[in-house]
Amino acid sequence: MADMQNSPDNLVSTPSVPLKPLGKVVAVTSGKGGVGKTFVSANLAAALAKRGLRVLVLDADLGLANLDVVLNLYPKVTLHDVFTGKAKLEDAIIRAPGGFSVLLAGSGMVEYSRLTPEVRDDFLRIMSGLVPHYDIVLLDTGAGISDVVLFAVSLASEVIVVATPEPTSLTDAYATIKVLVGQQKRQNIRMVINQTARLGDGRAITVQLQQVLDRFVTTEPGRPVKLVHMCDIPADPAVRQAIMRRQLMMQSMPGSPAAMAITQLAQKVHESMVRAS
Amino acid sequence: MASTHSASLVELDQLRLEDARSLLGRNADVKLPEASGSALLYLQSVIDGLCELSLKDPLTGLVNRRQLNAVLDRTIDMVARSGDPALLLMLDIDHFKKVNDTYGHQGGDLVLQAVAGVLSSCVRPMDTVARFGGEEFAIVLPNCHAFYGGTIAERIRQSIQDVPIQIPGVGPIHITVSIGGAYAPEWVRSTAKLWIERADVQLYRAKHEGRNRVLLDTQQEIFVSAEEKNMLFGHLALGEPAWIEGGSTDGAANAAGQRVN
Numbered sequence: 001m002a003d004m005q006n007s008p009d010n011l012v013s014t015p016s017v018p019l020k021p022l023g024k025v026v027a028v029t030s031g032k033g034g035v036g037k038t039f040v041s042a043n044l045a046a047a048l049a050k051r052g053l054r055v056l057v058l059d060a061d062l063g064l065a066n067l068d069v070v071l072n073l074y075p076k077v078t079l080h081d082v083f084t085g086k087a088k089l090e091d092a093i094i095r096a097p098g099g100f101s102v103l104l105a106g107s108g109m110v111e112y113s114r115l116t117p118e119v120r121d122d123f124l125r126i127m128s129g130l131v132p133h134y135d136i137v138l139l140d141t142g143a144g145i146s147d148v149v150l151f152a153v154s155l156a157s158e159v160i161v162v163a164t165p166e167p168t169s170l171t172d173a174y175a176t177i178k179v180l181v182g183q184q185k186r187q188n189i190r191m192v193i194n195q196t197a198r199l200g201d202g203r204a205i206t207v208q209l210q211q212v213l214d215r216f217v218t219t220e221p222g223r224p225v226k227l228v229h230m231c232d233i234p235a236d237p238a239v240r241q242a243i244m245r246r247q248l249m250m251q252s253m254p255g256s257p258a259a260m261a262i263t264q265l266a267q268k269v270h271e272s273m274v275r276a277s
Numbered sequence: 278m279a280s281t282h283s284a285s286l287v288e289l290d291q292l293r294l295e296d297a298r299s300l301l302g303r304n305a306d307v308k309l310p311e312a313s314g315s316a317l318l319y320l321q322s323v324i325d326g327l328c329e330l331s332l333k334d335p336l337t338g339l340v341n342r343r344q345l346n347a348v349l350d351r352t353i354d355m356v357a358r359s360g361d362p363a364l365l366l367m368l369d370i371d372h373f374k375k376v377n378d379t380y381g382h383q384g385g386d387l388v389l390q391a392v393a394g395v396l397s398s399c400v401r402p403m404d405t406v407a408r409f410g411g412e413e414f415a416i417v418l419p420n421c422h423a424f425y426g427g428t429i430a431e432r433i434r435q436s437i438q439d440v441p442i443q444i445p446g447v448g449p450i451h452i453t454v455s456i457g458g459a460y461a462p463e464w465v466r467s468t469a470k471l472w473i474e475r476a477d478v479q480l481y482r483a484k485h486e487g488r489n490r491v492l493l494d495t496q497q498e499i500f501v502s503a504e505e506k507n508m509l510f511g512h513l514a515l516g517e518p519a520w521i522e523g524g525s526t527d528g529a530a531n532a533a534g535q536r537v538n
Contacts, residue, residue, distance in 0.1 A: 167506075
């Protein structure tokens with residue numbers, strides 16, 4: 001196998017040039033996996049739908065999608081079928097319990113774990129077809145800073161970084177922010193700190209991250225990076241319960257502290273969209 | 278449903294065990310109990326022995342391709358969720374055809390066995406050394422930091438180069454290996470095939486650039502320096518503003534220059 005004829009260059013995907021981000025598209029990402037990114041996406045979508053918005057969640061975690069698990073949905077047609085031309089886009093969009101629409105990646109997306117020109121084109125085609133039909137499109141991206149994740153985030157006008165107070169999560173969130181600032185020249189990054197122990201912890205963390213950024217990350221003059229603290233989601237047994245029962249917390253336990261935090265998050269996201277338009 | 282606890286349902290002499298017995302008999306690693314004892318115990322030993330054999334390469338005693346694939350799949354799943362780096366090294370003996378042509382196939386076999394021995398002694402118990410096929414080997418190193426991957430691969434290359442291999446009637450000879458490596462993609466589900474492909478591309482480059490060298494797939498890496506980390510959560514050690522309660526701090530995160538990717 002060592003003497004394969006393929007030139008190494010053939011296997012290297014072309015780097016993505018950041019495109020003009022689409023309005024109304026919000027990417028939810030995180031440096032580290034397992035910090036509650038998909039949980040935030042799904043429940044934020046439900047909270048935004050409650051505010052009367054037409055919301056679509058697009059499972060952009062192409063390699064490791066588990067939005068289907070969170071929502072307890074097993075559609076017959078997925079994004080994979082749309083990409084491969086087996087199904088029409090409108091057939092892959094389904095109604096989630098929280099009153100919003102979802103487009104699930106489905107299994108079989110392994111080949112999309114690398115950003116090839118084909119994946120890029122498929123994704124762009126689908127996004128441009130979808131965006132006009134919704135008030136807001138949430139991109140539930142994968143964790144980390146792979147080229148697929150960065151590409152998905154580059155399509156969004158707003159980016160929300162989800163982190164927990166754990167040092168590993170903070171370090172990875174910080175690294176992600178550095179990349180978003182360096183490669184995508186982002187100025188505003190919205191922070192959601194999940195599983196906080198005490199009120200105010202999340203804000204303190206965002207302030208700390210901002211200080212480290214100010215000191216270590218140089219940006220173009222007059223274009224400082226601003227981390228916008230959106231909300232703390234308190235550590236709440238209701239979250240675990242909802243996940244274990246595979247229900248949307250916004251539906252099953254709307255009065256829980258975590259659900260109230262997400263309601264607040266939805267309000268801020270909505271307000272920032274109104275301001276931007 | 279037949280109970281698996283009832284040994285009396287199976288009589289050993291009704292089974293055709295000759296092939297399995299002779300296969301296991303030829304392998305010194307597998308010890309079968311006396312057939313006169315418990316039939317259940319005996320059968321279990323036969324099954325265990327056959328499983329053991331089916332995962333190993335008979336010449337080198339290393340893990341074979343079948344078991345390697347299982348290890349790769351499991352490692353990919355772990356890395357996809359945990360983000361802990363895992364390195365795959367593909368190694369190929371340089372000019373092996375010349376070894377065979379000069380010292381015969383027995384000489385070639387001795388070289389393969391010697392390389393297998395060196396490789397096994399170079400890695401941690403948690404690592405997997407496999408014979409991939411022919412003169413190609415694979416090593417899976419879970420939890421292998423990007424900082425150390427190159428050093429480990431280089432140590433392996435050096436060890437192979439340094440070790441004299443005794444060929445009867447000829448004396449000691451020295452051989453070299455080319456090594457290509459790639460890290461498992463973090464946070465995404467991928468396939469063993471893609472992973473091997475990426476390591477193989479590097480191996481191909483190593484061969485092309487003159488052999489006896491190590492090349493690793495460089496993936497996008499963002500370094501967070503110790504200074505940055507210190508400022509991020511250094512005050513945790515001082516015990517003030519305690520964001521984190523219940524001892525959820527991860528010591529590894531404080532290691533200097535941790536790659537977060």
